[in-house]
Amino acid sequence: MDKGFKILERMVQAADIRQKVIASNIANSDTPGFKAKDVKFNNLFGKEMKLSATNPKHIGAGKAGAISSRTEVEDNLSWEDRNNVELNVEVAKMTENALLHDTAVTILSSKIKMFKNAIRTK
């Protein structure tokens, strides 16, 4: 249908994955030896932004709905219990992530509303 849907869907999905990792960091802020992690997303939008590929053999054809991500360990300084979670940084990251998620959902909502209006118009 509209490529915007796919991109927004990926944004929501990415925010969901990242939210879990940040929540895990906050939960383990006092666990000895725990290292803070963060998720990095590769070409979250890249493939949809490029030329549309109508054949899977086309260069730049992305698999629908699949987002590739990798979890990286943060290189903060560790405390004497070998834990390197910075609680304030994690809370800030989570706020930012929730905002990103809500932005994507809001745009998705208005897109759906647009389509609904277009269908209903007499």
Next chain:
Amino acid sequence: MDIFKVSASALEAQRIRMNTIASNMANAQTTKTDAGGPYVRKDVVFSPMQVTSNPAEKFEGVKVREVVEDNKPPITIYDPGHPDADENGNVSMPNINVIEEMVNMMMALRAYEANVRSFNMSKGMYQKALELGRQ
């Protein structure tokens, strides 16, 4: 919905930590226990806990692995009138520093609050997503 298990496990762990601290403070003057000798300070040890069956997902909850006893020696004070004083008038008091316990309590409180926030933010995200498509 695994994300709620992560936050809930942390709330539970911090609550156990809070109970331990409260117990330490309550027993700061306890000179006689069932095991004999003064009360020994307790501390909790956290460890990560798997909450998802999918090994590809890199997030963990937390659990209290064990409650350990602090091996600091008891403080000896001179108080010949104390019922637990030895023949020289010395009493072994628990090695509990109330200020240290207060600091730990504040840390547990902050961690608890951060996890409540984390829980509410995740809840807000899902609620927002549920409104999709509604007018």
